[in-house]
Amino acid sequence: MTDSVDDSTATSRRRFLRKGAVIGGAAIASGIVGNASAIDSSSKNLPPNVPEWMKVPGDPMGSQLYGTPSPFEKNVVKNIPKDLPQYLSASGRTPLQDLDGIITPNGLFYERHHAGVPAIDPAQHRLMLHGLVERPLIFTVDDIRRFPSTSQIHFLECSANPGYKKPYGKTASDLVGLLSCAEWTGVSMKLVLQEAGLRPEAKWVIAEGADAAALTRSIPIEKCFEDALIVYSQNGERLRPQQGYPLRLILPGFEGNMNVKWLRRLHVTAEPAYSREETSKYTDLMPDGTAREFSFYMEAKSIILRPSGGQRLDTKGFCEITGIAWSGRGKISRVDISVDNGKNWQEARLQEPILTRALTRFRLPWRWNGEPTVIQSRAIDETGYVQPTLAELIAVRGEAFYYHNNAIWPWRISADGEVSNAADD
């Protein structure tokens, strides 16, 4: 049923690639040596033939001072749900199932904003730090850049990814596309707070964004001192406007909306703000009728990206299963995969580097026997937490919750190779 291909076994590898056409015998006579009547589309661009694009010089340098993807990849773009009213409160999802590795390119990084994307002149932007501090301070972007800097690779995820609400969607992007990962560069929030000097009663920092929503979230002082960053760069270059240009917070492992974009104010207080985004929104209704507030951490989660919903296995045989796992609590320690609807599980290989609060890529060699099945992954993080099934999650959280749905997402593979979302069945 499953056939794990050992990484060091050359013989089994020789079998798994079925589609590589063998050159030799009739193939040489009909394809490579130029028998026009027998040349098919798979051979006309092979040596000694020369494809059209080798017969003329290519695009000159300078046509793109800032590069863009190939026109043949024009469908790999942000995924905007058609049933969501867009504009004032909007989102665009990363097309995870089309991507590889752990770094999300900036052009495809997910976006979520509550009043559109402000166009901020960095020379005019200011960050105010005040409240329970010894010396209130005003910073320009250049002031922030003068601090000692640090670079960290971390994921960012919306807390409604997906919300607990059917239908969840067809593709991995529909399900968990409000998730991306980048290398962030900025300054430790601890350093900036120390610059102002905290008063003993300081327990929270209220962060405010410079968008028309003035998005406001309360951050426990412990997080500000642990690993919070005030960030200006993402994957090397300055933040994109959609990601908070020119300054944003990164609170590694905390729900996306707390990583306040277009950061303009840090107000140090003794109590949280109880802002709209931590009362009316981003709280979790529990079975006993209370609402869980300040549920900061994104718990361990994983999803298989290939094969995944909307894709199709066009042949039996070897098929690598690959996907991503992540945890707001730290590093991923293990990912298990089941290819028989949850009956048996086997451990996937984790790709180095395995970084804290970052995406971790996993892979498992698999051989599909052509029969219908359900495949799924579950993540375990370094705290020992195991990603739950949706049923297990509902048993604890009830039916009324919306945010922080980190359930296992199963994919159904039909006999004709079509892959669909088994959680929407």
Next chain:
Amino acid sequence: MTDSVDDSTATSRRRFLRKGAVIGGAAIASGIVGNASAIDSSSKNLPPNVPEWMKVPGDPMGSQLYGTPSPFEKNVVKNIPKDLPQYLSASGRTPLQDLDGIITPNGLFYERHHAGVPAIDPAQHRLMLHGLVERPLIFTVDDIRRFPSTSQIHFLECSANPGYKKPYGKTASDLVGLLSCAEWTGVSMKLVLQEAGLRPEAKWVIAEGADAAALTRSIPIEKCFEDALIVYSQNGERLRPQQGYPLRLILPGFEGNMNVKWLRRLHVTAEPAYSREETSKYTDLMPDGTAREFSFYMEAKSIILRPSGGQRLDTKGFCEITGIAWSGRGKISRVDISVDNGKNWQEARLQEPILTRALTRFRLPWRWNGEPTVIQSRAIDETGYVQPTLAELIAVRGEAFYYHNNAIWPWRISADGEVSNAADD
């Protein structure tokens, strides 16, 4: 003279940021509380005032399905030397001094091509593997994607970065901008060769690109089995056309041109091809009149990016020195920095993760006393190799070489804070 700020010393940190304006006393009266006559440009966008971009909804979602940088970053683009004849043999450099971290965003990844950038339809592209193999094979791009995959972060560097030829240029990008780093995803070349089965006499693999130059390089079979990759993705998304779309080689640590782009042929042979790019070009003329050929490895190297040529220190006091180091031989084990024209050296802090054959970011807290000086960095890799001065390099290589110039690059800081290339003096 220098004052290393210990990471754990809050008191020294309180001193280094001179430009953060203190709110309080006269500042509160004149700026924050709205004394119109005293409000300067640094306060009008601070709470309780509201900047213009918070008064209207921002850009809606959907205006950019593939994101681009802020218009305020329009000058952060590839650096095209104006004195180089462009088109058939062209290059565009990464603006390293404007970037942070170790990942180069795809839009700014350096490019170097010998006959322009071909526009390749991936559905029409084929890769042929033939020569000293048991079973010659033809692969489509999808065939290559069906192999077990791997993702690795590696730098890529042109072997003439810079060529040994004055003037070297003004900025870090002018000097070593033919250098970038990305997370590559593809298949181990070893697996693909094993799929075809190598004959015992196989010693080299001749790689050919599908550009109008049909760029051709010979790769020792040992490298193909060590860590060579056939790559289709870069920083998550498919390769950009300038970086070899749809398939390219990545030979970690080997000079850039060997990482053949637009890969269409792997010809397994007993002898190297002695192609144009490994005879007329990319060989090193030595003092005894012979030419060193097949100088694959990019040796250990580093450069300070901030402060660097073309930048200006606008004030005395705290200034973080930061830059990048890399080695084709493995991991960077140490970077030393001198801030007194090479008299004394101190160890910089290396940013995790430190990956093999990848850029490593280094940082050193420094306090500029306002006097003219020369700053420089030197990299040491895990083999113990120490980056040489230009004089040391010339002593071994003579004056006739051009490629593989990995000398230390010193920056001169004048009394008015201007930073310039001390190697061009």
